[in-house]
Amino acid sequence: KNEVEQSPQNLTAQEGEFITINCSYSVGISALHWLQQHPGGGIVSLFMLSSGKKKHGRLIATINIQEKHSSLHITASHPRDSAVYICAVNRRVGGATNKLIFGTGTLLAVQP
Amino acid sequence: EAGVTQSPTHLIKTRGQQATLRCSPISGHTSVYWYQQALGLGLQFLLWYDEGEERNRGNFPPRFSGRQFPNYSSELNVNALELEDSALYLCASGGPGEQYFGPGTRLTVT
Numbered sequence: 001k002n003e004v005e006q007s008p009q010n011l012t013a014q015e016g017e018f019i020t021i022n023c024s025y026s027v028g029i030s031a032l033h034w035l036q037q038h039p040g041g042g043i044v045s046l047f048m049l050s051s052g053k054k055k056h057g058r059l060i061a062t063i064n065i066q067e068k069h070s071s072l073h074i075t076a077s078h079p080r081d082s083a084v085y086i087c088a089v090n091r092r093v094g095g096a097t098n099k100l101i102f103g104t105g106t107l108l109a110v111q112p
Numbered sequence: 113e114a115g116v117t118q119s120p121t122h123l124i125k126t127r128g129q130q131a132t133l134r135c136s137p138i139s140g141h142t143s144v145y146w147y148q149q150a151l152g153l154g155l156q157f158l159l160w161y162d163e164g165e166e167r168n169r170g171n172f173p174p175r176f177s178g179r180q181f182p183n184y185s186s187e188l189n190v191n192a193l194e195l196e197d198s199a200l201y202l203c204a205s206g207g208p209g210e211q212y213f214g215p216g217t218r219l220t221v222t
Contacts, residue, residue, distance in 0.1 A: 035213070042214065042215035043155075043213045043215075044213070045211070045212055045213055048211075086155065100157060100211060101157070102147075102155040102156075104154045105154060
């Protein structure tokens with residue numbers, strides 16, 4: 001079983017829809033990241049969370065440390081949001097917290 | 113503030129050659145991380161350097177090595193290249209609990 005699980009793996013939405021991508025993890029963490037990767041492109045860091053909720057434009061990320069779960073929401077989705085969204089956690093390894101473990105990603109396609 | 117930079121953007125090598133990838137962290141960051149994203153696979157942790165020393169290493173053969181310079185920039189070296197080394201190599205810099213990613217170097221081995 002992967003230490004970081006994302007769902008769904010693939011998601012197709014119509015422009016304007018509200019989108020939710022979920023991430024669950026099974027290890028102790030110090031922070032959780034949401035990353036965006038466009039086809040053939042590099043990775044952009046969207047959010048880094050250790051508690052609560054963050055908002056940037058149409059993107060909202062929440063984390064529940066007790067339930068070991070995070071969600072990424074996209075409001076009023078647009079075709080340019082089409083990308084792979086990756087959840088990654090900073091795993092606590094002994095005293096070190098810098099090792100990142102990645103989920104397999106969610107491929108989002110927003111159709112006009 | 114400049115972000116994490118990587119060079120080159122693309123690199124084409126033939127099997128058996130060596131590849132050198134470079135990364136410059138965000139000013140003030142002492143840690144540099146390297147990740148590999150091979151085609152069809154997720155991101156995999158490769159190496160973590162901090163203050164000039166290798167702190168942690170992922171499950172990769174010794175052909176993958178690197179170093180961190182006094183200015184905290186880093187090189188990733190891949191020796192005896194194999195076809196399956198073709199991948200996007202990402203560098204990130206940061207401190208405890210935070211990592212900021214560079215745009216990546218796409219290595220193609222033919």
